Amino acid sequence: VSLGTAPRFFTIVGDVTQANGSDEFARVEESLAKLGAPWIPVPGNHDWYDGGVAWRQRWGPDNYSFDTGNLHVVVWDTNLAEEDQLAFFRNDLAILDPSQVVIALGHASPPDAVADQLAELGVDYLFTGHWHATRRVQRGRIIEWSTQTFVMGSIDQSAPGYRVVTFS
Secondary structure, eight states: OOOSSOOSOEEEESOSSSSOOHHHHHHHHHHHTTOOSOEEEEOOGGGOTTTTHHHHHHHOOSSEEEEETTEEEEEOOTTSOHHHHHHHHHHHHTTOOTTSEEEEEOSSOOOHHHHHHHHHHTOOEEEEOTTOSOEEEEETTEEEEEOOOSSSOOTTSOOOOOOOOOOO
């Protein structure tokens, strides 16, 4: 697919591996080396069977953020306890310019109470993948986009694939 403009980044919203094996991490790294766009890793439950040891050794932190243009991108580990997730968001968004659009990349869709708190903290969009389905959900002030996995198919019978997102 030709996008016309090179993407600012590429992500897989969790379950980058199936069983958290070192051979799987190596195959992913080999494939991503050919990519040509910065890869933003997001941990999923299948990547976390060892509590994140292999993930952190290979790909670094499981919670982090960065800015690109007027977007503030928050990567968060949905494997952690809800209060730990919220504490990370509170800390990260505390000094953010309110004019920035905030997108959060996580694997599992958060419970409604957590999504409500994320909205209060300033999150505008969630991008998730745990449900292996293509869906758009309005969650109060937040819009959540879930994208089915490319390899493992989808439970809603939509074709596996990817999503191209443009903010202007």
